[in-house]
Amino acid sequence: MSTLGDEVGAPGAKTSPTPDWEATADLVVVGSGVAGLTAALRARELGLSVLGVTKAAVSDSNTRWAQGGVAVVDAGTGDSVAGHVADTLAAGGGLCEEDVVRSIVAGGPAAVARLRARGTTFDRADDGTLARTREGGHSAFRVIHAGGDATGAEVQRALAADVGRKRVPVLERHIAVDTLRTSSGDVGGLLLLDPDGAACVVRARAVLLATGGFGQLYQATSNPEIATGDGLALALRAGAVAADLEFVQFHPTVLYTPGARGRCPLVTEAVRGEGAVLVDAGGARVMPGVHPLGDLAPRDVVSAAITRTMADAGADHVYLDASGIGGFARRFPTVHAACARVGVDPAREPIPVAPAAHFACGGVATSPEGRTGVRGLYAAGEIARTGLHGANRLASNSLLEGLVVGERAAEAVAMDLAAGELAPLTRATPGDAAVAPVANRGLLQRLMSRHAAIGRGASGLAVAASRIAAARRDRALDGHGVVEDAALTLLADVLLAVAAERTESRGCHVRADYPQRDDAGWQRSLRVRLDATGAPVVLTPALASGAA
Template identity: 60%
Template sequence: MTWHAGADLLVVGTGVAGLTAALRARELGLRVLVVSKESVTVGNTEWAQGGIAVVREEERDSSDSVRRHVRDTLEAGAGLCSTAAVNTILGDGAAAVSRLRAAGARFDGSPAGTLSRTREGGHSAFRVIHAGGDATGAEVQRALVEATTTEGVPVLENHCVVELSHTEWGAVGGALVLDHAGRPGLVQSPAVLLATGGLGQLYRATTNPAVATGDGIALGLRAGAAVADLEFVQFHPTVLHTSSTERGSRPLITEAVRGEGAVLLDVHGEPVMAGRHPMGDLAPRDVVAAAINERLVETGSDSVRLDATGLGKSFVERFPTVYAACRDAGIDPLVDPIPVTTAAHYSCGGIMCDVDGRTGVTGLYAAGEVARTGLHGANRLASNSLLEGLVLGSRSAEAVLRDLRVGALRRGPVTSERLPAAAVVDRAWLRQLMSRHAGIGRHADGLREARSGLDTAAVVRPLRTREAVEDAALGLTAHALLAAASDRTESRGCHRRYDHPATDDLRWRRPNPLRLDVSGWLIRSTPEETREVA
């Protein structure tokens, strides 16, 4: 099937960033089309439990402020955040949440009629709003999908983007897609927004859904964009552990459980975080995850325990999703501590873009987890991700409108519709390789072995199916992550090198952008090439 469709903005992805952008673009009068690998309801957003970190002037702790939220974010980011990006995105947070509520999202409230707020790791105040106890992402997704349907925003469900198309002058001009039967089609648009989510499926155990295969990173790299901070993969400290052989997507035990008073204990009943950080169990995620892994090695155990028994029956109402997952596994969290371990959770890096979603490639925009705005730095502060998606989604749509009006974006014929070929590797083998060598603890020898293994195992095949497209994306994303992790010879935030345990501010307090050269090899980008989006 060969067909052509036109839009002012093509949105790839149906999470919070993508649907927010689509709705804002429609509101601005733009013709918008959304492409989704599966149903419009499927994505990383619906899996988010904790909430949205936001300082709302009308409802906040008396000592809290956007400035304090900025400070917490910068501290968690371990020196790699962009201060300007943090100020801009967090400063827009309250307005973004107001727009979301106007679209129909319902958050938990207190008896006094105000929104309930909790505290999570790295936060110095109660500023995280939530919905359904621990089902915030599901409520955000529900509201955005309902609004998208009501507004009549067209969505191509069960369509996979194979590659981005370019105009004759080098700008992005649309995308080549496959439908559910593997038939190719071309969507033409002067603006493409990548909002494809994360890359958790690179690892054996992850909190991400099956669709999180790094598609956006691969599409962006092949289109000529630079990526940065891919070495900073955040591992969530607490996912439900049920067996020593578990793999794939694992149930998340939201950080808010610790925010309400639960504590981490090792197999001997000793506190895991004692003496590790001034914030104890609510230390930033990289600190807690590393502490858990070290304790597992010390004790020879495969999990630690999250003791939430002190919360009593309020646990059931506050955390219904976690409670149900525990009960399904035969665990009663009201009586027994919950066995937990770490799992790949969030990519702090991605396609380099500014706070309006613009990348270094004309016509290409990015928002959400696939984007690297500088908000997260070396370690994302808890519950800043949904907020970033809301803010960047709206700002990206507004940027597209401005760029169209000033003539920065032009329509024109795009390059060939022929399906490309790319290197693919066995997915199960790749996950095992990445988990062994590119998890929480890394070493030059392991990273070198992983990169060599990828080169040896890769087989070039035509991208005729969604599985092949995903496997190619996982392979290229893995190469980029390993290259970035090999280059950064220090430990910082989520990136920990056993052979370089110290933080080196003199050499490495900066991003390390990578891009593909004309031959398809990953190379370092120069500051001049990325200055407009750094």
């Protein structure tokens, strides 16, 4: 899909070598996952002129790969918002913001109702109610799913179809490179590269980033190729504050194949929710005695336990025994197909699994309505750090966050426009971030996987930082690949800086040299921004309290 609607100032003829064309809109939404499409649809309903931009096809996103489902309370099943909040706080390792958690969790049922009204079909139980499964860290069966284990594909399909029906224009294969800024630093649009690398400008009263996470910073990840953190890098360069970036969640179970690199197929946590157990090569259970919830402990706990088991045995994977689950192929068709491709039959033999980079718990610091500290710049979905996830995301809370905050961010833009808070269209100009430091992607991934994964330590983090510093070169951001590599390079710098700063272990941040949680010193988020040279500066608590 690539439609330009009539209410957006459509690209005109080429007038100058750079940019090649300009468009205008009230709001430009970057990203076509759950958060971006939800925001674009809501903004359109509110009467804003919206332009969607996405660097691949509309169907390419993390959202499309989500398996387990959406965590959402149904009071009729005996579940409660208070229970979902308590589980989220317990998983988050003391760093969730409780009022934000309550607000997003409480917004879930209405957001899911609107998602269903937009055409999403969830699986039903035999009695006709929505089927609900349980995942790690959840004390209730509250995770709704679609197509068995293909929830994200259904959400993506339905939202994209609605965007098409409502004629919301989306520019496909256009990558956002930099923001346009006014003289006072407000954001007023975007510099893009089209599929051929030609520059184009979208002037907008507001920019909403919904560009997802950065799993591609690591060698093995559940994330698709688009997950390179571009929006987060762009927001940092625009002066936004980021927080909680040291908390990269490793999913405990991606399908292990020897030497696997890039996107690895996920084995959804719902498989453990329905009875599968983790075992080592000798068949001994991994989780008993580690956590009261056993195999359904929060992800950080399970990933760390698997990592310890692998280290003790000198192995690079463990196994998931799902042989007790009847009708596996029907209930988990996506996982079954991925296993079949590597010759594993989950009904008869344990599935080889290992942890892999999965989810960015931190991101651009925003309010629960998606406002950043930079006027005109909004963020929603995995890119944003609202305070919902703290040090470790509770399973299936991210589609929920994308739905709830995606809508609220569109409403915040409409409200800020009506209040005259946003810069007029004509004032913003492209910045000069056309050149940025770039290191080789393979080197970044190797260094981050070796030194900044589970069990990081001061010396390894320092080695990674100095090798990246030595390897990077300034390069013109004149193609899609180099824009992504520049983002990954910046995020590696920032992540290494905050991971070195936090001298404790908490949630997804597991330090080999500081294995204990230290509430007296570290029960707070680390906030970071870039200085005038583009280097990350970790904000002191006093400075951070004023940042969004």
